[in-house]
Amino acid sequence: MRKNIYVLVLLSLMLLGSSCNIENEDDPINEYGNIDLNKVPYNKLSDYSFFTGDMNELNPGQGVYSYDLTAPLFSDYTAKERFIYLPEGTNMEYQGDFSVLNFPIGTIIIKNFIYYKDVRDKSLGRTIIETRLLVRKETKWKPFLYKWNDEQTEATRLIVGGTATASTIIENGNLKEITRYVIPRELDCRTCHNLNKEMTPIGLKPANLNRPMDDDLSLNQMDNFVEQGILNGSPVSMSQIPDYSDSTLGPIIRGRAYLDANCAFCHRQGGTANANGLYINWDFEGEKIHTGIFKIPTNYNAPQLQYDIVPGNPDESILLYRMTQTEAPDVMPQIGRSINHNEGIEIIREYIYNIE
Amino acid sequence: MKIARLLQLFFFLSIIIISSCSDNDEEFGDTSLISFEEATFSEDQFIIYLTEDPNGKTFSFGAGTYNFTNTIPLADIENLTIKGAGIDETYFDFSNSASTSGEGIAAMDCSNLLFCGFTIQNTNGGNAITARNITGLRIDGVGTVWPESSPDNGAYGIYPVESDDVIVENCYAQAAVDAGIYSGQNQRVILRNNRMTQNVFGMEAENNIDVEIYDNEFYLNTTGLLVYDLAGVDKIKSGSNCKVYNNTFTDNNQSNFAELGSGLAADVPPGFGILYSATSSLEITNNTFVDNESGAIIGVAYFLVDFNFDPSTDSLFTFLNEDIYIHDNSYSSGGGTFNIAGILDRPAGPLVWYTFALNGNVRPDIFLDQQDYTAVGAPYAGTRAVIEESSDVILLEANFAQAGENPPIVIITSTSLDDFTGTGTTHSDFDLVDVPSDCE
Numbered sequence: 001m002r003k004n005i006y007v008l009v010l011l012s013l014m015l016l017g018s019s020c021n022i023e024n025e026d027d028p029i030n031e032y033g034n035i036d037l038n039k040v041p042y043n044k045l046s047d048y049s050f051f052t053g054d055m056n057e058l059n060p061g062q063g064v065y066s067y068d069l070t071a072p073l074f075s076d077y078t079a080k081e082r083f084i085y086l087p088e089g090t091n092m093e094y095q096g097d098f099s100v101l102n103f104p105i106g107t108i109i110i111k112n113f114i115y116y117k118d119v120r121d122k123s124l125g126r127t128i129i130e131t132r133l134l135v136r137k138e139t140k141w142k143p144f145l146y147k148w149n150d151e152q153t154e155a156t157r158l159i160v161g162g163t164a165t166a167s168t169i170i171e172n173g174n175l176k177e178i179t180r181y182v183i184p185r186e187l188d189c190r191t192c193h194n195l196n197k198e199m200t201p202i203g204l205k206p207a208n209l210n211r212p213m214d215d216d217l218s219l220n221q222m223d224n225f226v227e228q229g230i231l232n233g234s235p236v237s238m239s240q241i242p243d244y245s246d247s248t249l250g251p252i253i254r255g256r257a258y259l260d261a262n263c264a265f266c267h268r269q270g271g272t273a274n275a276n277g278l279y280i281n282w283d284f285e286g287e288k289i290h291t292g293i294f295k296i297p298t299n300y301n302a303p304q305l306q307y308d309i310v311p312g313n314p315d316e317s318i319l320l321y322r323m324t325q326t327e328a329p330d331v332m333p334q335i336g337r338s339i340n341h342n343e344g345i346e347i348i349r350e351y352i353y354n355i356e
Numbered sequence: 357m358k359i360a361r362l363l364q365l366f367f368f369l370s371i372i373i374i375s376s377c378s379d380n381d382e383e384f385g386d387t388s389l390i391s392f393e394e395a396t397f398s399e400d401q402f403i404i405y406l407t408e409d410p411n412g413k414t415f416s417f418g419a420g421t422y423n424f425t426n427t428i429p430l431a432d433i434e435n436l437t438i439k440g441a442g443i444d445e446t447y448f449d450f451s452n453s454a455s456t457s458g459e460g461i462a463a464m465d466c467s468n469l470l471f472c473g474f475t476i477q478n479t480n481g482g483n484a485i486t487a488r489n490i491t492g493l494r495i496d497g498v499g500t501v502w503p504e505s506s507p508d509n510g511a512y513g514i515y516p517v518e519s520d521d522v523i524v525e526n527c528y529a530q531a532a533v534d535a536g537i538y539s540g541q542n543q544r545v546i547l548r549n550n551r552m553t554q555n556v557f558g559m560e561a562e563n564n565i566d567v568e569i570y571d572n573e574f575y576l577n578t579t580g581l582l583v584y585d586l587a588g589v590d591k592i593k594s595g596s597n598c599k600v601y602n603n604t605f606t607d608n609n610q611s612n613f614a615e616l617g618s619g620l621a622a623d624v625p626p627g628f629g630i631l632y633s634a635t636s637s638l639e640i641t642n643n644t645f646v647d648n649e650s651g652a653i654i655g656v657a658y659f660l661v662d663f664n665f666d667p668s669t670d671s672l673f674t675f676l677n678e679d680i681y682i683h684d685n686s687y688s689s690g691g692g693t694f695n696i697a698g699i700l701d702r703p704a705g706p707l708v709w710y711t712f713a714l715n716g717n718v719r720p721d722i723f724l725d726q727q728d729y730t731a732v733g734a735p736y737a738g739t740r741a742v743i744e745e746s747s748d749v750i751l752l753e754a755n756f757a758q759a760g761e762n763p764p765i766v767i768i769t770s771t772s773l774d775d776f777t778g779t780g781t782t783h784s785d786f787d788l789v790d791v792p793s794d795c796e
Contacts, residue, residue: 159403160404194464197432274518275518277588288668289669296586301622
């Protein structure tokens with residue numbers, strides 16, 4: 001009798017298990033626990049079930065949260081849609097205004113690189129080029145890259161990188177042709193995502209997240225994380241990196257915000273370019289030479305130029321010169337940009353011009 | 357009996373199948389050795405290996421030329437060897453690389469890296485080998501070559517930086533537009549038995565602690581060796597304890613081919629064996645200087661490297677030379693070309709030329725900056741080097757405190773070795789902690 005019950009229980013458990021499976025197959029909504037960290041990286045982006053409905057709509061499923069940054073990195077005029085996947089019952093922790101949030105094991109940061117036909121009218125259509133994942137596997141972060149197919153129905157893992165072409169009309173109405181968009185190799189991610197010898201996310205620091213929600217300007221993004229129960233420990237008041245595209249702000253503030261987002265992931269203490277001694281993160285406090293003013297670079301010979309920044313003289317400053325280059329070895333940043341960011345160049349020109 | 361034979365056959369077949377599957381493994385079952393041959397090499401396959409499980413692997417490249425389309429990235433790896441069939445046998449060519457850093461190999465945050473027996477050629481403007489934050493690095497029998505002395509060449513051939521326990525030996529570096537072999541912000545470094553030619557600097561040691569440079573040959577560079585500290589770096593503000601011995605410096609008089617005005621290396625006039633600046637605890641001994649026609653050794657304060665330098669912007673940086681000990685070297689000159697055109701072509705050249713003229717056109721073997729700025733009201737006055745050389749060695753010391761004036765004011769302060777006596781600071785021995793064993 002006992003034995004029979006045991007068998008029955010077992011049978012029903014099996015039934016339950018299989019019915020759950022059937023449910024999953026019918027409806028690929030991301031149920032918590034769907035992502036088996038041991039099996040990551042999956043070969044297909046759809047295997048993660050991050051998104052509901054048509055995957056290319058990028059509608060986040062359960063456990064997937066969208067976020068935006070005030071000061072983003074320029075990447076050949078791509079638009080980016082960013083998400084965080086958190087395992088069920090976990091949350092992020094505040095650990096300083098300028099420190100990346102502490103994420104639980106199993107976190108996946110999802111960044112989609114997109115070209116709109118015309119960013120001023122998004123209904124005209126778009127192409128998702130690639131989706132980059134940063135996965136917190138145990139204690140280390142690992143990068144995995146997925147390239148979208150032409151049909152925009154699936155993205156497949158691509159370890160060895162590749163190139164793409166695209167065109168887009170940007171905010172000011174100019175057409176930008178990107179003839180050599182580079183999808184990096186997974187190994188290249190480490191070049192920028194690096195702090196004190198460890199791979200790390202870059203943008204997800206409170207000072208860059210502390211901003212109104214895109215879809216509800218009355219709601220602060222950090223407060224919203226707290227309300228959703230996915231962020232612990234954040235203080236009432238936090239620093240805020242300004243929006244460098246805001247032309248009502250002063251040139252020094254705009255310049256420093258731009259450098260923080262576009263250069264400081266390497267050019268900060270503990271970053272990949274630590275050896276160069278140029279520290280241009282927003283929160284750097286240290287000796288003046290590290291800001292680049294009358295600083296000779298360690299590993300670069302620029303034609304006719306001697307210093308990273310010559311105050312008041314943008315055209316004699318290596319920092320600006322390298323922003324205007326697109327070829328090896330002059331181009332900065334060294335990966336992720338194949339055409340000039342003309343708006344950024346103007347911000348830095350004004351910045352250097354106004355340094356005393 | 358029949359079954360036994362079948363089993364035997366099956367076993368035999370399975371070995372064939374398995375071994376054919378794993379033809380990248382030189383020895384059956386040894387998954388740590390991955391061998392590549394020129395004819396079948398796939399760069400993508402190599403990158404996949406490096407991405408998925410590179411720890412403990414040896415990548416062996418047979419003789420031939422391997423064309424790369426991008427930088428070889430190495431990150432977060434413990435114990436890795438890249439070896440070729442020999443410095444003149446295996447070539448990694450980057451002529452067609454699309455890398456935007458322009459580098460050949462770029463390694464970061466690794467421990468125990470070993471590179472041996474290959475030559476990297478034609479990197480597109482970047483360093484042939486950059487190695488950042490490596491603990492335990494041995495580069496043995498590696499060439500870094502550009503075919504001609506062109507300003508478009510890479511800045512450095514071999515460039516280890518912010519690393520601990522570094523050996524560069526038996527290497528050959530040609531035509532780097534800054535330095536053939538470099539060591540910067542490293543601790544415990546040995547650079548030995550290398551050959552450097554046709555570079556702007558043959559070799560450069562910048563902001564290191566504990567260095568030995570010996571048994572190297574420097575020839576036909578603009579200047580042989582640079583030992584100095586650069587302002588504005590963080591990890592090691594001031595280098596110390598460097599010993600340069602048993603090297604030969606021959607005919608380093610090549611015109612500087614770096615694009616004029618492009619940084620420090622481009623400023624250097626030709627003709628010196630060793631240039632040192634802003635460094636401390638440097639011992640130069642038992643070297644042979646032949647036909648370096650601007651002077652075997654030149655030592656200057658940082659102000660001559662960077663006229664605009666403001667010490668208050670980098671308060672921990674030491675910009676004067678301290679504890680320099682030069683002794684028992686061999687000097688000869690006159691057999692090479694005193695490259696006047698090449699000297700006057702560079703920003704610091706006229707000052708060199710002018711000082712020689714002040715000295716009755718007698719060119720020195722040892723040419724030193726007095727490092728005394730008190731005459732212009734600055735509180736900086738350095739100590740003199742200790743020099744023990746035979747009495748026929750020609751010395752020239754000058755005060756350059758007002759060299760930035762227009763016209764420059766230069767005052768000759770000594771031409772006598774007797775002003776440079778004292779007790780020299782000898783090099784402190786150090787042990788490398790953990791470096792991969794050699795290639796055999």
